[in-house]
Amino acid sequence: MTYDPEVRERLERDAKQIISRYPRPRSALLPLLHLVQSEDGHVTQDGIEFCAEQLGITPAQVTGVVTFYTQYKQKPVGEYHVGVCINTLCAIMGGDQIWDELSEHTGLGNDETTPDGKVSIERIECNAACDFAPVMMVNWEFFDNMTPEKAKKLVDDLRAGRPVLPTRGPEHLATWREASRILAGFPDGRAGEGVQAGPESLRGLELARERGWEAPPADVDRERPDEPVRPEQISPPPHEPGEPIPGEAKPGSQEGRSK
Missing domain, CATH: 3.40.30.10 (Glutaredoxin)
Known part of the structure; x- marks a missing residue:
């Protein structure tokens, strides 16, 4: 079984838009899988072959990803x-x-x-x-x-x-297929609705503000934040690998424990 021409044309149009967001086509595999899942309700063999064809990779490579992530279903699930x-x-x-x-x-x-x-x-x-x-x-x-x-x-x-x-x-609670399309990168415009964070989460931020806690400065000094970090830019650890961290006990000893 393959997609009929009308469905395939629509999927190809959406796939082209998804792939255009990435520097390399194969990087678009995850959202493409959500796309075919939004069409079929789960990831079918047709969906696997469609993704492979669009990205220039093998069906086996696509299957490896499908079977790794539990969000991709290999059999129909409920609405x-x-x-x-x-x-x-x-x-x-x-x-x-x-x-x-x-x-x-x-x-x-x-x-x-x-x-x-x-x-x-x-x-x-x-x-x-x-x-x-x-x-x-x-x-x-x-x-x-x-x-x-x-x-x-x-x-x-x-x-x-x-x-x-x-x-x-x-x-509004989206259906399974609607949610899959959103995860493919096609928002439904509802992301900003309703409560975004509950009091339990906000309490931590309030406590940090009350006590003046701030994130430490970045450990590296780069001209452009999107440049990769080079090994020589990273501060060395305060102790040698394999050595106990200061203040911590060595395995099997009483060192570092309060008396």
Whole structure:
């Protein structure tokens, strides 16, 4: 199976725009994969071959990337793909329980989809939102401070077609295909909507401001910030490799410990 002429023409037009943003065509592979995923709902063999052709690389090279990143799906997922973070902090705060109860509630395992095609669920590693643990995501939008009850209601609302809004971000929840197109580099104009940062995150900035904390100056002096750093410009470490850092104990010794 291959793309019909109308679809292919549209994909080629979008691909050309994506590739033009990069100094080398092959650098555009990640957004191109999101593009074909937005068309098919997952990365198909046709999508792999299309990306390879557009970038002048082999299908095997494309497949290597597809199988490395979990955001690229190799089988159909739901219109709303629900991720439950089960990494350390979220797990401690209840992420494992959320997953267990949601899996039982839906009858789904990892990366499985409801028969109506509305919802799929996935165990996800860190969502980079530890301030709001336990966290879930729907099509990569945040749902913070979740509980098993909230999680089950969220999925029920999605399946019933009831409106659902992320805790932070856009005031509209994109479908899986719409979200994939956004990740391909075609914004929907909603990035600035809604709450952008919660009080938990802002508290750290407020504390830094109160105490006068600032980022240290750059360690290198370059005429142009976009020039690569040369090895001789980097300050040497304060100690030789393999030597203990001053103030730290040597392995197997009591040195450096408070008495």
